[in-house]
Structures are given as C-alpha cells and as structure tokens.
Amino acid sequence: MNILVSGAGVAGLACALELGTRGNDVTVVEYARQLRLTGTPIDIRGDAIETADRMGLLAAIQKRRVRMSELTQFVDSDGEPVARFPLAEISDSDDDIELLREDLLRILADALPPTVAIRFGDSIEALTDGGAEGGVDVRFASGRTGRYDLVVGADGQHSAVRRLVFGPEEDHLRHLGVYLALADHPAEAQAEGANSIYNVPSRMAGIFRYSGKAVAVFQFRSEPIDYDHHDLDAQKKILFDAFEGHRSWRIPELLEAARVDPGFFLTSASQIHLPRWHRGRVVLVGDAGYSPAFLSGRGTSLALTGARFLAEELQRSGPDHTAAFARYEARQRPYVTFAQDRVHSGRDRMLPTTWAAIAARNEALRALPGPHPRRAGENAP
Ligand SMILES: Cc1cc2nc3c(=O)[nH]c(=O)nc-3n(C[C@H](O)[C@H](O)[C@H](O)COP(=O)(O)OP(=O)(O)OC[C@H]3O[C@@H](n4cnc5c(N)ncnc54)[C@H](O)[C@@H]3O)c2cc1C
Structure with missing residues (x-):
C-alpha cells in the first residue's frame, strides 16, 4: 500500500519503520524543516520494550540508556x-529504559528502510477520503497534491489530521x-x-x-x-x-x-480522548489520537506500541483496513486507558x-x- 504519515516524531517514525519494513511505500510529511530533537529523556516502559525489541532497536536503545532521574x-x-x-x-x-528523545528519534530514523521517504517543511492542508473504492486525496501546504491508500495522523497533541477528520481540538482535549x-x-x-x-x-x-x-x-x-x-x-x-x-x-x-x-x-x-481513532482510510497514532500528557511519562511507549499494533494488523488483514484499524484499537486501548489514568500525583x-x-x-x-x-x-x- 501507499501510505502517508503526518509527523516525524516518535509515533510517525515508528509507523514509517513498521509499515515500511512490511512492504508498504511510506511518505512521511513533517511540518518542521528537520527532525525536532529537543526534549528531556523519555521512558520506554512495559510492553513498549518488547516492541522496541521486535523492531530490532533494543540493542541500540540500551546503548544510549541514561539514568537521569536517579x-x-x-x-x-x-x-x-x-x-x-x-x-x-x-x-x-x-526494566524501564530512559533515553534522550533525540537519541530515540535518531535510532528510528537510521533504521528506516528505502521504502520510506521523509519530506520536511510541509504539512497536510486538506484531505478527501474517497470511501471504500478510492484512496485519500491530499493537498499539502506547499501546493503539492497526492493520493494515498491510507493516511496516518502521527502529528502530535495538536494534530492537523485529527482536526481535519475528527473535528476541532477542543472537542477532544482535556487540559x-x-x-x-x-x-x-x-x-x-x-x-x-x-x-x-x-x-x-x-x-x-x-x-x-x-x-x-x-x-x-x-x-x-x-x-x-x-x-x-x-x-x-x-x-x-x-x-x-x-x-x-x-x-x-x-x-x-x-x-x-x-x-x-x-x-x-x-x-x-493535555490528554486527547476520542471514542475511535479511525475514520474511513485515516487513522491516528501516538499523541494525536491518545496523548496521555507528559505527566504520565508514557507518551513514547504508547507511540511505539501503537505503531507496532497498527502495522501488524494491517499486514494480517491485507486489503481490509477497516478490520485492521478496529483490531489496532482493541489491542492499544487498554494501554492508553492505563496511561491516561496515572497522572495526578x-x-x-x-x-x-x-x-x-x-x-x-x-x-x-x-x-x-x-x-x-x-x-x-x-x-x-
Ligand atoms: C520538540 C518536542 C520535544 C518534546 N519533549 C518532551 C519531553 O521532554 N518530555 C516528554 O514527556 N515529552 C516530550 N515531547 C512529547 C513526546 O515526544 C510525545 O509525547 C511522545 O513521544 C509521542 O510522540 P508523538 O510522535 O505522538 O508526538 P510528538 O513527539 O509531538 O511528534 C509529533 C510530530 O509531528 C510534527 N507535526 C506537528 N504538526 C504537524 C503538521 N500539521 N504536519 C506535519 N507534522 C506536524 C511535529 O513537528 C512533531 O515532529 C516532545 C515533543 C516534541 C515535538
């Protein structure tokens, strides 16, 4: 399939890696002019560690481990x-692994297969889902256009894809x-x-x-x-x-x-709460769909497991993306609920x-x- 991913953060790069290595052609479009490397160390926890292992990244991640909080x-x-x-x-x-956000982004970017292209300095301005038969027609801020089988919104807490497909941010954001x-x-x-x-x-x-x-x-x-x-x-x-x-x-x-x-x-x-993370041929991964807020320390782990579940289910379902999206949600939802429940102390x-x-x-x-x-x-x- 020909898949467009919006955002080159952890969720976007992990999706590109997981989808690209399974034989899909992936275009990542990132608003910034380069990878955004700012950030304090982030955590990889629980089943996200196994996910990193399955992605073939665990050894590189372990090498860059820091123990800053101590x-x-x-x-x-x-x-x-x-x-x-x-x-x-x-x-x-x-077992939790703490590493620089910058290091994780570089490890993900370095692992991308040739089936993935990243386009910096551009973003989705409009998209039209052609329904069961067609793909998604996309117009970019640069003026370019394209048609994709699927669009993945991995563009963070203030996701443009979510706004375009699921409605205004205030309907979903809990500050x-x-x-x-x-x-x-x-x-x-x-x-x-x-x-x-x-x-x-x-x-x-x-x-x-x-x-x-x-x-x-x-x-x-x-x-x-x-x-x-x-x-x-x-x-x-x-x-x-x-x-x-x-x-x-x-x-x-x-x-x-x-x-x-x-x-x-x-x-x-801020947390993002949505009853469903997909509509038609568009699906959300990471903070765009289910930000648990930085206070949870689990946004990165959710981005990794989400990318893996989505790619595995799309591979399993072949052309039936609707079934794949539903199974991705069923597998990911318990992790999201757990993470979003743990912020107040x-x-x-x-x-x-x-x-x-x-x-x-x-x-x-x-x-x-x-x-x-x-x-x-x-x-x-
Ligand atoms: C610069 C930066 C620093 C961060 N620092 C920390 C930190 O110190 N501690 C912490 O807990 N969390 C931090 N986070 C958030 C953390 O990275 C995420 O919670 C988690 O990794 C999930 O990642 P994500 O890819 O879903 O979202 P994000 O990491 O937010 O990535 C989203 C990506 O999408 C891009 N984007 C946004 N809008 C558009 C658009 N319209 N079109 C195309 N691309 C778009 C962004 O530039 C970004 O690269 C930071 C995020 C960023 C962007």
Whole structure:
C-alpha cells in the first residue's frame, strides 16, 4: 500500500519503520524543516520494550540508556539540595529504559528502510477520503497534491489530521492545568552536579544534564492558553509571562536560555480522548489520537506500541483496513486507558501551590526510605 504519515516524531517514525519494513511505500510529511530533537529523556516502559525489541532497536536503545532521574534533586534558592526526586514513584520497574528523545528519534530514523521517504517543511492542508473504492486525496501546504491508500495522523497533541477528520481540538482535549517548556542551555552543558529542580508556588524551574548536554526545564500551573502552536515567539512569551517577577535561584538565567533557543518547546499537559481513532482510510497514532500528557511519562511507549499494533494488523488483514484499524484499537486501548489514568500525583509533587506546600512536600520526601541530601533549609522567597 501507499501510505502517508503526518509527523516525524516518535509515533510517525515508528509507523514509517513498521509499515515500511512490511512492504508498504511510506511518505512521511513533517511540518518542521528537520527532525525536532529537543526534549528531556523519555521512558520506554512495559510492553513498549518488547516492541522496541521486535523492531530490532533494543540493542541500540540500551546503548544510549541514561539514568537521569536517579541524579535529580529539589534545591532551595541557594541551590542547596533539600529533597531527592522520588524515582520509585515514577518508574514501573527497573526494566524501564530512559533515553534522550533525540537519541530515540535518531535510532528510528537510521533504521528506516528505502521504502520510506521523509519530506520536511510541509504539512497536510486538506484531505478527501474517497470511501471504500478510492484512496485519500491530499493537498499539502506547499501546493503539492497526492493520493494515498491510507493516511496516518502521527502529528502530535495538536494534530492537523485529527482536526481535519475528527473535528476541532477542543472537542477532544482535556487540559490538566500544567504547561511544560524546554530550552537547550549550552553554557551549562559541561558543568558538574546533579539535576536540580527549584520550586516557587505553582511553578518549577530546573536544569537537567545528560550526555554532555543541558536543558532548562520549566513547568507551571495555568488555565488553558490560546496560542499559535507554530509561533515560537508567542510560545516564549507565555513562559516569560508565567515567570514574571520571579528572580530567585537561577530563574533569570534559565529564561535567558529559553529566549535565545531556536528549538524552544512549549506544551500543555493535555490528554486527547476520542471514542475511535479511525475514520474511513485515516487513522491516528501516538499523541494525536491518545496523548496521555507528559505527566504520565508514557507518551513514547504508547507511540511505539501503537505503531507496532497498527502495522501488524494491517499486514494480517491485507486489503481490509477497516478490520485492521478496529483490531489496532482493541489491542492499544487498554494501554492508553492505563496511561491516561496515572497522572495526578506527579503534578501535585512537582508543582505545590504554596510555600508551605513546597516545604511539606520536601518533608514528606525526606521521610521516604533511602539516602537523602543534607538538610540545608527549605525554599524561601
Ligand atoms: C520538540 C518536542 C520535544 C518534546 N519533549 C518532551 C519531553 O521532554 N518530555 C516528554 O514527556 N515529552 C516530550 N515531547 C512529547 C513526546 O515526544 C510525545 O509525547 C511522545 O513521544 C509521542 O510522540 P508523538 O510522535 O505522538 O508526538 P510528538 O513527539 O509531538 O511528534 C509529533 C510530530 O509531528 C510534527 N507535526 C506537528 N504538526 C504537524 C503538521 N500539521 N504536519 C506535519 N507534522 C506536524 C511535529 O513537528 C512533531 O515532529 C516532545 C515533543 C516534541 C515535538
């Protein structure tokens, strides 16, 4: 089959790999001009590890494994550690694999067979599903057109394919009240030390280091904010507004890193809930169909299992894509439900809403068994 995949993130590349190695001709169309490599380490968990193994990627993934969360601690305004990050609470088991999002994208891209072509700097603008007999006619932003047997929407939380086929984003998106922003912080890359997280009420700023890189990380609580997801300056302004007036610890320095980073990334903790992930010849995979929100730590695992189940079922069903889509959904749905149910304690731990709640969080973490950082006073304004 001739298949169009929208988005070259984890879901899109995994679909391209799984579909391409099964003899399909795959075109991936990616809005950005190159792979978007920003990101903190992501997790591969549970059955997604077996999926990575079946894709033939596990050895390469294991080689790039990092253990960043173990080295992460909460600090006070002087940078003194006050509590350990509760790794045990965010990890399913010691088998979980943490690696850079960048490394996973490169491993997937390097494994693509010659039956896959990626077209950067373009996106789907309109599509018309020709029904049982025909394919899907697609018009791209570049003006190109094409006809495909199937279209896979793997274009993330703000999926254009989902909007075009399933309706407006607000019909499917559940905002969980938190935003995440990431920026490269090259000046900090070679510095020694653990990863640090600093809280002010309802906000956190942090520095995460790994493999010779450093990332400035921000989270803040907020009602939904309406903005253009392709306007970088507008996204940076949202971060600056959220931290307006906060100058303690290293917040100004981290905001400056965000100001100058062309790969700056902002996202909301939002889930996508749809009763079905396919309509006609169009199907959704990854965050586009079932974002569990970054707070779950399971978006990447869902993208990998989703790609595998979809490709396996299409292979099994031959030309009957409707049956394949239905079986893909039946196999993937339990993983999605599990992931989407597990986000709330993470938010309360990471973003206490008052100074008293920050102090209580630190106290509670120090009461957990295990080694703790020296007690050097609580966060203070
Ligand atoms: C730059 C970036 C950084 C991230 N960092 C983190 C992180 O630190 N921690 C975390 O938990 N999760 C992060 N995520 C989200 C995480 O990658 C996903 O939750 C998970 O891997 C599932 O991936 P996905 O492919 O479904 O979605 P995504 O990773 O969001 O990939 C979607 C892809 O589609 C592209 N795209 C979007 N719109 C269009 C369009 N209209 N046409 C064509 N292409 C389009 C995007 O540019 C992107 O490459 C990040 C995502 C991105 C894009």
